Amino acid sequence: MTAVGASTLLEPGSAGALRPTGGGVGHRAIVATRRLLRSSRMVIGLVLLVFFVLVAIVGPHLVGNPNAFVGPSMAGPSARFWLGTTMPGQNIFYQLVDSTSGTLEVGFLAGALATLVSVVIGIGGGFVGGYVDELLALFSNVILIIPGLPLIIVVASYVKSSSLLPTILIIAFTSWAGYARVLRGQTLSIRNRDYVLAARVAGEKTWRIIFVEILPSELAVIVSNFIFMVIFAILTQSTLAFLGIGDLSTLTWGNMLNVANNDEALTSGAWWWFVPPGLCIALVGTALALVNFGLDEILNPRLRVYKAPKVRR
């Protein structure tokens, strides 16, 4: 049952013959959930992620105004100011909580957009084939090889805007290329498998072949790419904000670090100002990476039953 379930998850399109005869959708969901919880990496990652998402949604309503000047300058952590204060005397803990939503927003939106582009170009090109595919592959390779951050810095500083939208768009449109290449390779190999050829012979429509036969087989890869791109987007946005580029009016962890660096928190020894924001970024990134590892264990049976063989001499 376990093995059958895994293969249904992996290749729903091809697994018609393997589909479990007994048990409805409810039963399969229970099995999947149980397997989800068996991976300790997955559980730790999910708990961390849910925590940060909750903070992003609920947090800003629970804490006071993060920009108000409420305390002494650069005071260390205390019972009143849990994480101390900034140079002008703002509450760092409030800022940390308030920054969560902005950072996560950029990560997930840019990640989703980049995934969409990579799916359209990778799978579309791989499926259509011919010179369209050659052109799209060339396009991906060119985008891939042009160094991203300098381009993002130049574009983000030219487009002056007081919202995070330009940052999201720029990150998304410079980061899809690597994954489009992976998806193209996958599509090229799946396109000629027997079950896809059978679907063609049976006269299925093109959109049905793409969405029902090919896309589900690549779902595991797409989800994993999405998670990596969210991590990448969060890191890139933080770097940009830290460098003082793009929208500086919305509070994000990167912005906090930028202000801390400009106000010489480092040479004043105010570690409570520059350590927490970076730690939060690293924790969100680690949570996402753990979820990805966990998904890998669940979706890839070979990794799950893996046991280290005897050590070679």
Next chain:
Amino acid sequence: MRYVARKLGFYLVAAWAAITLNFFLPRLIPGNPVEILMSRLDESGSPPPGEAHRLALLLGVGTGGLFSQYWHYLDALAHFNLGISVTDFPVPVSQVIASALPWTLVLVGTATVISFVVGITLGALAGWKRGTWVDSLIPTTTFLTAIPYFWLALLLLYLLAFVFHVFPLNGGYGASETPGWNWSFIGSAIDHSILPALTIVIASIGGWLLGMRNMTVTTLSDDYVVAAEAKGLSPRRILVGYAARNAVMPSITGFAISLGFVVSGSVAMEYVFSYPGIGYELLQAVNNEDYALAQGIFLVITLAVLAANLIVDLLYGFVDPRTRQSR
């Protein structure tokens, strides 16, 4: 030869794409970039006559249609006319770039090669001794890849330069030194480069280690390795001459792709350490609305990454004969 021609063709297309992208970038600036730039130049001093016209040609916003603008832009590039820098008025942009580039190339280049070599070596060993304590290093690398690089650099700077005064706080050389080929300057420059280099190595070594470890594990189960063992070759010879030699191939490809990311990381590094390299200049340019300098640096960084990639690709064809035959 077909392999070389294919690669050259691809990089020509990529270079053309980068140059054309650079042509369109100034159109994103709200307002007239030439007017903004000229007023900035006037603040700094008196720009030479005709500079406004040259800038218009360079930024691709001169008179005439799109094609004539594009043609004039290419013409300006071909003559290395990159304009005058606002940040370092009245030094030409090409000269600013030429003096900043060596700092980045030497530091980032050395750090990347060290990171690659050490990471590959440790990765091969980790794959060889799979299932021992070496494997416990792997989860740590997950955390390392999720850490924002600039923050790691800030922490190390705080610990090693502020709390314990092991390294200097910032700059590329001591304030009392004058750049030149004398020992006191070179010593100071090396002293200032160790911490930045260290942060690059720490941040990037995990990726090489993990990739090499996994490839070594895969290669070790290949038939020719089993055959080598059956022949009774020494484990050392099997690892170095048989397994690692083949396992390293994907890492070499990865090395080419990672160069772009290395450049990206170096921008943050130079900002954190106030290191006088090309990334630091780029940020200065962008913050000063010094469009000519920003454009010039973007183009130089991109072309440098393309050139480095081309070299790695050609080396790859040389190291791995299979790529030459199949293509």
